[in-house]
Amino acid sequence: MTALSPSAKLSGTTARTPLTQMSAPRSSSAFSNSKPKPTRLPMLARHAGGFVFSSRSREESGRSNGIFSHRPANTPRMNNPLNDLIEALGHSADVKTRELIQEGRHAHLVYYSSLCSDSRIGEHVITPFLENSEMEDFVYSLRTSGAKPTEAGELTSKLTQGYVAVFVQGRIFTLSLTNPTNKAPVETNIESNILGSRYALSEVLDESLNQIRSRYPNPELIAESYKAGRLSKLDGLVLYDSRMAEQGALEEVRKRLKRLHVDTVSSTGELMVLMNEMRFSLFPNMLVTERSDRVALALSEGKIVLLLKGSPSALIAPAAFHDFMTSLDDINNQFWLSYALILLRYISLALTLFLPGLYVSIVSYNPEIFRMQLALSIAGSRAAVPYPSFVEVLIMLFIIEALIESSIRLPRYIGATATTVGGLILGQAAQQAGLVSSIMIIIISTVAIANFVIPINTMGFAMRFVKYPIVLLASFFGILGITFGMFLLIVALCSMTSFGKPYLKLPDQFRFMKRYPRRKGGAV
Structure with a gap:
């Protein structure tokens, strides 16, 4: 939480608050994203002569430090579109919320940090909120920037397309503020193809997650954070579809990440070797790819994807032998x-x-x-x-x-x-x-x-x-x-x-065969 002075208000510039993940508080384990308890977002009190805004996780909102005012434990929780939206989005690490308060005026923002630009949010939402003393003027400024009224049922699909949801006085507006980090993506060097995409993943986690969410705009896509290495402490993400992922494989991935007792991890290839419990195994047990379209296909099949900061490739698990013999050109x-x-x-x-x-x-x-x-x-x-x-x-x-x-x-x-x-x-x-x-x-x-x-x-x-x-x-x-x-x-x-x-099995129902349309009478 950051308090701004009146000079910051007049200049229209704001100190950027770090975006904290909306899942669980940091823990000492390698896996920092346990399932959160649903609680209401905090209501911030006004500082003297300024405004405050915060981006806090839902578990942290239950604590009071003299600035935050929270709902008493015996007060029943009221259902509203904001809380329903947060519950629908799950506990993904890149789901962020911000609450803006100034002189009794309130506004809430919900968005994916991997898809939206912080600078554009500050320019089109936070700065107009500071400069306009009336909420109607703020709403007018949002509309001039392209914001449109949106029904609560459409919010999840809008957010997965790079929109920011703004809650103002019982009304909901969505504004497209996509992150332009992929203006010049890197082309693939290893997995070349003829007809598919030629863009590879990035060494920056947010850019890779941006590509994946753009190809797989599903609110059930969850991103959980982890740390790799006791000394290196590289940031990483575990991606999966909460509806389709196999829970047994997901729990096994989490357990192996927690059991990583090494000082440094430098790449996804090293991470794959360390996560293979068969020390002398000759064959890879995870599929390494640099393509975001292959990652999106794997997520749609219920697989788990691992990303690591500084490595332009992803790990896909579980992997079968036939997965290594298929190409996206198929x-x-x-x-x-x-x-x-x-x-x-x-x-x-x-x-x-x-x-x-x-x-x-x-x-x-x-x-x-x-x-x-x-x-x-x-x-x-x-x-x-x-x-x-x-x-x-x-x-x-x-x-x-x-x-x-x-x-x-x-x-x-x-x-x-x-x-x-x-x-x-x-x-x-x-x-x-x-x-x-x-x-x-x-x-x-x-x-x-x-x-x-x-x-x-x-x-x-x-x-x-x-x-x-x-x-x-x-x-x-x-x-x-x-x-x-x-x-x-x-x-x-x-x-x-x-x-x-x-590891060695037939393809599930010959997955590529299901992609071809059938004519009437059963002819392919």
């Missing part, structure tokens, strides 16, 4: 094309995992699988190679992994050129020197291309590692070793869970 294409692309990704995944092992097993143990002409061609190409097939595969896999890693670490403008030239020179020189066969170069190139078909990088990195144990099993047991490795991989995926949900 919902932008026609039915058969979408499923053909998904099938292409699974075929590419199989090539990445098993093609090097199949080469080793067939050349070393089971050459009878090929036709005679193909077997002789492969044997002729390997005539000059001085070591076994599994050594040849390991050498080429090491070279291609080094090229991929160097392309990531080199500067953007020279990375692609350097790795392309290096790959061509190394491959041609190795084949001419008789160190590897020509068929081996074809196989390794196919594996490298197929690995990049996987849409989510964290899963692509995991599958790059899985193929090495399969090559090792193939070098000892041939086709039987590949079969055994495939069995172990499926068992490992089936035994995993993501925040209480099974």
Whole structure:
């Protein structure tokens, strides 16, 4: 609460009060947003010679400090549109209220701080309230700024579109004061697509939440705050739809956030690793994305989203294996094309995992699988190679992994050129020197291309590692070793869970199929 002097009133400038969240008071735990008790907003008394305004949480309103006058405990709570609106909006961290009082005049503001601009609120609402001594003059000023009378039932939808609700003398006005922080958003660098949005999340929490609320304007979208790291204490948000989110997964997310006993957390990738209770798990249990449209889609499916200050990506939980194999372009294409692309990704995944092992097993143990002409061609190409097939595969896999890693670490403008030239020179020189066969170069190139078909990088990195144990099993047991490795991989995926949900499962009712309209008679 801030008291303004008469000089501030005359100049029309106000000291900005910090916006406090309307949920729970700060606690010592990492999770600072427990469910609040519904109480009435405080009524502020007038200071001598000035006015005061506050933005206080609903739980804090039950305390009296000599300035606030609150309802006695035995007084029944009166229902009014303001209290009903606050209860309807829930305990989201970015739902803010302000109460303005000057010389007996009262006004209340309710808005989303992630969608509305503080400077524009001060210019179009607070400053006119200070400068006009009559409420009708203040209402006239609001109308000239574009405010319109609004029914109480329309307030929740208006607020999710960046409007500010102003309660004045029993009347309600809404005024669009959206935050222009996303005038030049950053384009996506990793998850590129053809038809969808090209804008990525921001490292600033309010800007990321602005994008998400703009794409998912639902009053049931709740944002809960948390702190990550004992020393870093980075601000973060947990987003979920209060109607659709699975409470079991939400409670598990809260518990794991409370159990983070580390000094510093620097990024969402590190947060994902720390929240994975399977310490030696190879596969990611949360989906990492930089796209706000993917976040909005996940929220509509009842998933939980985690944001962290300073990191331009979000974590989505719980995640299933098929989530890592789908792209947002799948919902932008026609039915058969979408499923053909998904099938292409699974075929590419199989090539990445098993093609090097199949080469080793067939050349070393089971050459009878090929036709005679193909077997002789492969044997002729390997005539000059001085070591076994599994050594040849390991050498080429090491070279291609080094090229991929160097392309990531080199500067953007020279990375692609350097790795392309290096790959061509190394491959041609190795084949001419008789160190590897020509068929081996074809196989390794196919594996490298197929690995990049996987849409989510964290899963692509995991599958790059899985193929090495399969090559090792193939070098000892041939086709039987590949079969055994495939069995172990499926068992490992089936035994995993993501925040209480099974990791390897079929898509729920083939979610993309539900998006295509059906004609009369059942035809798609």
